[in-house]
Amino acid sequence: MALLGADFRLTPHRREVFEILQGSTDHPTATDIFTRVKDRAPGMSLATVYNCLEHLSSAGLIKQVHLERGQSRYCANLHEHVHFHCETCGKVTDAHPAAGFDPAKFWNLPAGTKITRTELAIHGVCSHCAAKHL
Amino acid sequence: MALLGADFRLTPHRREVFEILQGSTDHPTATDIFTRVKDRAPGMSLATVYNCLEHLSSAGLIKQVHLERGQSRYCANLHEHVHFHCETCGKVTDAHPAAGFDPAKFWNLPAGTKITRTELAIHGVCSHCAAKHL
DNA sequence: TGAACACTTTAGAATCATTCCAATTCTAAT
């Protein structure tokens, strides 16, 4: 379990949003989540979905992902990973490291720079789409 | 020189936008560019700035960068590089590789996946801001 | 030269995602 901020409350709504995200592998957007939440908690508003996502993010339970302009995506996979975005079908999948990866080893950042997080997006064509175009 | 698409015309407006971007190291947003362009081409509209950025991007002369939600940023540095984003002062700087970097070596992508580009964003605190908080 | 056509540019409207706001409801601790 992640260390939660002292003032973070896991309310029923936040739990719903979190569980939906944990059960999804497709990096849904806020409106995707809003659609899925309707079955479980019909009364929840889109503003609340945004609010929950915001709080879950800052509590470190989920991550917000920005792959392209437009909607943000969310992800409950907290393991070290990167995102692969298929430019043909639009799907986003996680890829896990084959070996330890330290960005500081590869890029010349000025001395004294502190790294808090890195986000690597790999864009291309997924194997599924690539196979269709043979 | 990059290979230009057969149907790309470097009009005066597009040239202005391109030159402004080439002369900038701060990864300006569309509205930043709109502000800067006013001195050189007072009549240009924001819609035209967007239009020029769109065409320059798809012609491969510039790159569009998405670091966080909100405005897209643009960059005329076509060398292989990554972006460092300071969470304190908001500045974005380029970092160039110390050695060749092949994402396929580090992440397990399904066989058959085609990579067209990778975008690595490193978030943290720049050396300048870090020095202020001692 | 000039008519036809394609591309570019413009201003403003429209759209889309997100955030803000004020009012209401809930929760936890006195």
Next chain:
DNA sequence: ATTAGAATTGGAATGATTCTAAAGTGTTCA
């Protein structure tokens, strides 16, 4: 139970971007 601080709501507001329809600018080639 009372009360203060959060959480939630719907709707309004904001901000970035895209769309649209009309006007401008070339370019081509008869």
